[in-house]
Amino acid sequence: MTVIVTTSPGFGKHGSVPGIIAEKGWTLIRCTDPDLHDGGVSRHIREADYLVVGLTPVTTDTLVGASRLKAVLKHGVGTDNIDIPACNARGLPVCNTPAANADAVAELALGLMFSLARFIPQGHGSVISGGWNRRVGSQLGNKVLGIVGLGNIGKRLAVMARGLGMRVVATDPFADMDFAREHAITVVDLPALLGQSDYVSLHVFGGPDTAALINAVTLAQMKPGARLINLARGEVVDLDAVAAALESGQLGGVALDAFVSEPPDVSHPVFSHPNAVFTPHSGADTQEAAENVGLMVLQDIATLEQGHLPDRCLNATALHAGDS
Template identity: 75%
Template sequence: MTVVVTTSPGFAKQGPVAELIAEKGWELIRCADTSLPDGGVSAHIGRADYLVVGLVPVTPATLEGASNLKAVLKHGVGVDNIDIPACTAAGLPVCNTPAANADAVAELAVGLMFSMARFIPQGHASVTSGGWDRRVGSQLGGKTLGIVGLGNIGKRLAKLARGLGMTVVANDMYPDEAFAREHGVTMMSLDEVLAVSDYVSLHVFGGKDNAALMNRETIGQMKPGARLINLARGEVVDLDAVAEALESGQLGGVAIDAYVSEPPSTDHPVFSHANAVFTPHSGADTREAVENVGKMVIEDISTFLEGGMPQRCLNARDL
């Protein structure tokens, strides 16, 4: 029997993906105990044929005793929590699911822009507490959205924003000039994007290369009163700098979906600021996206079982 161990709380939880696994006769072991550093993987890794990764890191220690393991698959896109060189050294292919949740994340980015523009969380809190605090907001049409990371998610967001009448500018290390021309997106340096944008939405990978990408200096380059959205990784944003900028008015608002530690400690002053909006790393949490990601994972495991190599394998050339 094929044994699949997962650290993703959402993988094959219900619906067609769970039915597919049942039909295939695979044994699924879920290791998502947040009280354990590895979610409980160490107790089962010796039996695992395939490891489906959520937010729990895959390190060399994770692979110790993984005598049956044949591949590591990310239930999502970002693989910054997977030590790919360690997997490669162990002869393990690493796959992810690019674009499967792009629509979901991009739509949440739009929702967060509306939340900040129209003070939706504050209005909700006012009404439910017996108040009637009507705040004058602003419209998104005519504003400039700066997208940092014009990958699958950034591209989908650009299309949505253009549909709302926004001007879209973007920065990317490997710009898709053809897409930019077709959809009216102006490619700029990061400094230029920050200087002209009313909203800045982050869609870059995590890891040391992007750690504290938004810090005191870069936030200081933003338009006074602009708003910042982080749907990337927690380490991409310096929360101390964000809290200071909110307090000074340099930032008119911030919306955060990803954190260095999850769930985060809410002792940090940013969590008590009236113009901050928080979601529990739920950018990809739609039924459609979870189903898409799950089906792609199952498809890749099936390819491995048939003796093939999935096209989504990230380290195939190094194995």
């Protein structure tokens, strides 16, 4: 019997995914207990054939006793919470699901841009509280969108923004220049992007290379009154610096979907600012994206069950090196 342990609240719940798991006779154990530091993984890791990862970190300690484990699979894209060297040491393939939720995240980024431009959450709050506070917003057409990270999500967002008549600039050390030329995207360095963008949307991986990428220095480089959107990782943004920039007016608004601690400590001053909008790490939370991601995970498990490495295996080279 194949046992799948998951720390993802959404894996195995959407579209055709539950039916496929049942049809194959696989057992799914969900470890998302908020009162346990690892959601309960340590209680079930010994019986797991596959670990499907949400936001709970996978460390060396997580893998202790995982005698049956055959692979670690991310229910999503970012693998910064998976200790891949630790998986290499145990000969465990690590897979993710690139592009499966790109449309969902890009659409939310666009929705948050509209929310910032037209004060949609504030208008809603005014009406339901008995008020009628009409704030004059701005249109997105002819504005400059700066995309930090021109990967699958950044590309989707760029095309959507171009469709609205926005001018798009991007920064990415590995930018697809053919795509950029095709869609009239100007690729620049980060300071140049910050200095000309009316909206800056972050779509980078977490980790030490991007920790506090947006800080007091980079916020000062932004066009005065520009708006910031973060659907990447919480640690990419220095919240103290963002709160100060909002208070001074250097930053015209912020929309955050990811936080260092989730749920976050809402006593931080950024959460009481009238030009700040928040969502609960829901960038990928659409029925379509959840099904797509789940199907890709199941496809990779099926491939592994047949004794093969999936094409989406991120550490195939290291695993092959260990076999030699």
